[in-house]
Amino acid sequence: MIDPGMEAQYGAYLLYELRRMGLVIEDPLVHDWLQGMGYRLAAASDTPQHGYTFFMLRQREINAFATLGGYVGMNAGLVLTAEDESEVAGVMAHEVAHVSQRHVLRAYERAQKDQVPILLAMLGAIAASHAVGSGNPDDNSSSNASMAAVAGAMALMQQRQIDYTRSNESEADRIGIQTLARAGYDPNGMANFFERMQRANRGNSGGYQLPEYLRTHPVTSLRISETRQRAGRLADSSFTPPAPPARPSLLLPGDLSLAGGDAPARREDVFGWARERLRVLSAPSARGAVLEYEALASAPGARVDDAQRYGLALAQMRAGRPREAEAGLARLLVQHPGDLWLELAHAEAAALSRQHEVATRRFESLLLRHPDSRAVRLTYADALGERATAEAGVRAQEVLRPLLAEAGDDPLFQRSFARASELAGDEIRASEAYAEAAFLNGRAVDALNQLDRLRQREDLNYYQRARIEARMAAITPVVLEMRRQGITADRQRPDSR
Numbered sequence: 001m002i003d004p005g006m007e008a009q010y011g012a013y014l015l016y017e018l019r020r021m022g023l024v025i026e027d028p029l030v031h032d033w034l035q036g037m038g039y040r041l042a043a044a045s046d047t048p049q050h051g052y053t054f055f056m057l058r059q060r061e062i063n064a065f066a067t068l069g070g071y072v073g074m075n076a077g078l079v080l081t082a083e084d085e086s087e088v089a090g091v092m093a094h095e096v097a098h099v100s101q102r103h104v105l106r107a108y109e110r111a112q113k114d115q116v117p118i119l120l121a122m123l124g125a126i127a128a129s130h131a132v133g134s135g136n137p138d139d140n141s142s143s144n145a146s147m148a149a150v151a152g153a154m155a156l157m158q159q160r161q162i163d164y165t166r167s168n169e170s171e172a173d174r175i176g177i178q179t180l181a182r183a184g185y186d187p188n189g190m191a192n193f194f195e196r197m198q199r200a201n202r203g204n205s206g207g208y209q210l211p212e213y214l215r216t217h218p219v220t221s222l223r224i225s226e227t228r229q230r231a232g233r234l235a236d237s238s239f240t241p242p243a244p245p246a247r248p249s250l251l252l253p254g255d256l257s258l259a260g261g262d263a264p265a266r267r268e269d270v271f272g273w274a275r276e277r278l279r280v281l282s283a284p285s286a287r288g289a290v291l292e293y294e295a296l297a298s299a300p301g302a303r304v305d306d307a308q309r310y311g312l313a314l315a316q317m318r319a320g321r322p323r324e325a326e327a328g329l330a331r332l333l334v335q336h337p338g339d340l341w342l343e344l345a346h347a348e349a350a351a352l353s354r355q356h357e358v359a360t361r362r363f364e365s366l367l368l369r370h371p372d373s374r375a376v377r378l379t380y381a382d383a384l385g386e387r388a389t390a391e392a393g394v395r396a397q398e399v400l401r402p403l404l405a406e407a408g409d410d411p412l413f414q415r416s417f418a419r420a421s422e423l424a425g426d427e428i429r430a431s432e433a434y435a436e437a438a439f440l441n442g443r444a445v446d447a448l449n450q451l452d453r454l455r456q457r458e459d460l461n462y463y464q465r466a467r468i469e470a471r472m473a474a475i476t477p478v479v480l481e482m483r484r485q486g487i488t489a490d491r492q493r494p495d496s497r
Contacts, residue, residue, distance in 0.1 A: 008051065011069025013482060015055060018073070019411065020442025025056045025076065025281050026412045028375035029341060033274045037085065038072065041093050044182035046175060047100040054092075058282045062197070066095040068104055076282035081196065085271040086180070086189030093176035093183070094190065101171055173223065177230050187231035194224045273341040276311030280318065289315035306332055313345060322352035340370060344379055351383035359383060367399070377403060378416055385419040393423025411440035428454065428464055432471070444479045448472060 018024050038054035052070040060077040067073075072095045074088075082088045098104065173190070181187040283289035293312040297304050309332055313325040326349035333342050347362035363380040370376050377399050384396040397420045400413065407413035418433030431454045439447035451472045455465065 008069035009478075009481070011053065011067055011071035014067060015053065015071060016440065016442040016444070016482075018055075018057065018442075019440065023057050023059065025058050025278070027056075027277065027281055028378045028412065029344070030056055030274060030277055030281070031412075032373075032375055033270055034074070037089055038092060038096075041089060041096050041179055041183045041185075044184075045093075045096050045100050045179045050099060052096070052099065056278070060282055064091050064095050066098040066104070070099045072096065072099065076278040079275050079278050080282075082193060082275070083196075084186075084189070086186040087193040087196070088189075088271070089183070089185045090176070090180055090190030090193050093180040093185075094172045095176075096179060097172040097174075097176040098168065101168075101175065106168075169223075170226075173227055174230065177227060177234065181231075181234040187234045188228070191224055191227040191231055194227060198224065270341065272305070272307030273310055273339075276307045277314060277341075279311050280314045283315070286315060286318035286320075290319050306335060310342065310345070313349070317345070317349055317352055322349045325349045326353065340366070340373070340375075344376060348379055348383065351386065356387065371402075374403060378412060381416045381420055385416065385423065388423060390423055390425060393420050393425070396420030397424050397426075408436075409440060411437050414440060428457070428460065432468065435471075439475060439478075444475060444482055448475050448479055451475070 015024070019026075034054050034056055038052060042048060042050070042052045050070050052072060054072050054074070056079075057073055057075050059075040060080065061075055062077045062081050064072070064074040064078055072092065074092065074095075078091060079088055082091075177187050177190050180190060279292065280286075280289045283292060290312070293308060293315055296302060296308060309328055313328040313332075316322070316325040316328070326346065329342055329346045329349060333339070333346060336342055343362065343366055347359055347366060350362060351359035363376070363383065366373070366376045367380060381396040381400050384392040384399070396416070400417050400420060403410075403413055404417070407417075414433045414437035418430045418437060421427075421430035421433060431450060435447045435450035435454070438444075438450060451468055454460075455468050455472070460468070
């Protein structure tokens with residue numbers, strides 16, 4: 001009922017709206033970690049050829065969802081609740097299975113098919129009840145029968161939807177756990193997370209709100225038992241995950257490899273950094289994040305680990321205390337030499353404390369050792385943009401240019417490249433990038449207006465004008481369709497990174 005192109009378009013509209021409302025966490029390190037895990041699972045799914053888009057929301061509620069076009073969203077709260085990466089991967093594998101089995105489209109089609117027959121049956125029952133009671137005007141049985149017919153039809157519709165949802169969930173569990181094992185994760189990760197949610201459900205009394213995940217993904221003892229049994233069968237089977245390649249594939253993002261069960265331990269080690277980074281990014285304020293870490297450290301029997309020390313340093317940086325953060329990160333680097341997440345934060349702390357020469361040495365060293373790291377290039381470019389000099393703008397352009405070919409749908413890149421081009425004096429390229437960032441952040445009308453003003457400049461050459469007009473031609477149908485769908489709010493949101 002919806003062709004693949006329209007399906008992908010609707011998924012993109014959803015992401016644009018979530019960005020416009022400031023709900024998406026746009027962080028390069030978290031993005032690369034999430035994409036690495038997502039594509040690792042997608043490659044092991046039943047439909048590896050399907051397009052997938054994974055994104056993180058800043059909500060602390062425990063939830064995840066899949067929608068049209070292979071768009072899979074996950075709340076930060078889910079990662080904060082999990083104990084290891086296999087639990088997060090278990091939830092993501094479940095959502096990937098919803099995409100691979102086309103549950104959203106199937107539910108839509110079933111609702112369309114059910115609606116008319118049930119409506120006709122309900123009208124027929126009401127007509128029959130009226131015919132029965134027409135002989136006695138004072139008889140209330142006709143009215144009661146009509147109400148019963150309506151209630152019965154509504155109950156039937158709800159029950160069929162519940163049955164279909166349960167069928168979807170069971171299928172997603174079964175296929176998702178196979179995907180989890182094929183990707184080289186612990187197949188018990190899904191059951192472990194379900195058990196954690198069940199404990200939260202049991203303790204959720206006295207008027208507390210039920211976690212969102214439990215409302216959309218009901219967890220029962222039977223479901224946990226079946227998931228645990230499947231994990232046990234997979235662990236006992238003769239299946240062996242694929243061996244890692246001799247060198248990373250250039251087609252895969254970040255540090256993702258094709259490794260299975262023998263994947264480098266650093267993938268699991270990264271989970272702690274990612275979880276604490278999300279704790280900071282999802283906090284209501286930088287000061288609130290610092291207070292949260294102080295509360296964690298002062299809790300009875302608390303043991304502060306290195307990941308929490310890293311999170312505290314990030315919170316201190318965002319709270320205007322980069323010197324304290326730099327000292328804490330230096331101590332962590334003694335224990336974890338060469339760690340990309342720590343070294344990048346260390347360089348960022350130097351930049352925030354305006355130690356420009358020190359920051360440049362650290363960033364250039366990282367760039368030399370990690371030339372393909374999107375996170376290094378974007379963070380370095382942002383640090384250069386804060387210096388607000390033409391020389392820094394030119395260097396930021398050079399740093400970002402290798403990402404240009406694949407950054408058409410990356411609002412973080414577009415914003416950084418726009419700032420770099422602005423500082424470097426390339427006003428036309430800066431305006432194009434600012435318009436692209438506006439479009440990707442859900443402000444399509446604003447983007448179109450910016451491009452229209454840019455097109456009226458008299459100093460454009462033939463190629464610049466052709467590029468701008470082509471982009472306007474591509475955005476205009478999107479604006480019209482979003483208006484038709486009722487997505488018309490086009491206001492600027494504050495930068496929430």
